[in-house]
Amino acid sequence: MPKKRICLGCGIPLQNTNVLQEGYTANLDNPYCERCFRIKNYGEYQVVTKSNEEYVKILKSINRTKDLVLLVVDIIRLEKDLSFMKEYLKNPILLVLNKCDLLPRSVSQEKILTYLQEQNLDFVDIVFVSAKKKYHLDELYQMIKKHQTSNKVYVVGNTNVGKSSLINQMISSYSKSNQELTISPLPATTLNKLEIVIDEGLTIVDTPGLIDNESIANYVDSNTLKRIQGKKEIRPKTFQLKPGQGIIIENLVRMDYIEGERNSFTVYVSNDLKVKRINALRQETLKDLYLENFDLKYYEDIVISGLGWIKVVGRGKVAVYLPKEVSTYTRKNLI
């Protein structure tokens, strides 16, 4: 029997028998399945639910190799604990901080590096990139060449951090292929492991990515999700608040300043989201959401998973209202 062909966009085997199932194409000679074709050409999107169980199987298969792994993260929506992939992978891991085009230009990368180094995570290297702007793509390519242990290199990370976008840029910069992986602002676009030959010394393997159940991305509609991700460099918004005042971010999150001295709060979220100061004593908006209280020390961030963070300078008590499933936590100021 001839080997089953796979869709070059998402990695799923092509089939022409069931329109309702993934991998469908009317003509098996097409390089892409119908779903990828529609995402690429019309921006239409069909949600396919993939379980993390399947992804864990992929990670275990990577763990059986000694190959280099690129762990891609979204710098604006950094995971709470970057060791999450290390549970599964003993491979050498290169940390790739993507979407740097969204970071305010005033931010020092040194400070972020120090923050990461303090976590003692033992990455073979760390690199700041932007798949969108092709920023530091050559540095990344050099680092891969330096650290690869065979011609295979795996790309892992949470869904939507930009793994496929990054590989597309590598294809266009370093290979003669015109393959184009499917990318979209919504989770679970890539459906399977997908090998891309860049040159005779390097084959990159794309993967679907882990779904972060604690991220706000899973609890908003697709239109809001696009706005949460934003397209431009973030313009931070600073508020000087006294206790009794607060901030709301759209209808997503509310933060009340409960107790402390006059204090500075700087919101780092997509520019497409409305951020407003409120009178916390008089206004009841969003108070029906889940409540989490924090007793902040000096120089801490309040992080809202999948959304961004609020940088706070002084100490004090705050109340954060947000959807129950979404995690919120504090960390030392990232920047």
Ligand SMILES: Nc1nc2c(ncn2[C@@H]2O[C@H](COP(=O)(O)OP(=O)(O)O)[C@@H](O)[C@H]2O)c(=O)[nH]1
């Ligand atoms: N601003 C910005 N957006 C990016 C960047 N890389 C990817 N994206 C966007 O992030 C979303 C997810 O990208 P995709 O490559 O499908 O992520 P994957 O699920 O990790 O493969 C898409 O909307 C991309 O356009 C980047 O460097 N900067």
Ligand SMILES: [Mg+2]
């Ligand atoms: Mg992908």
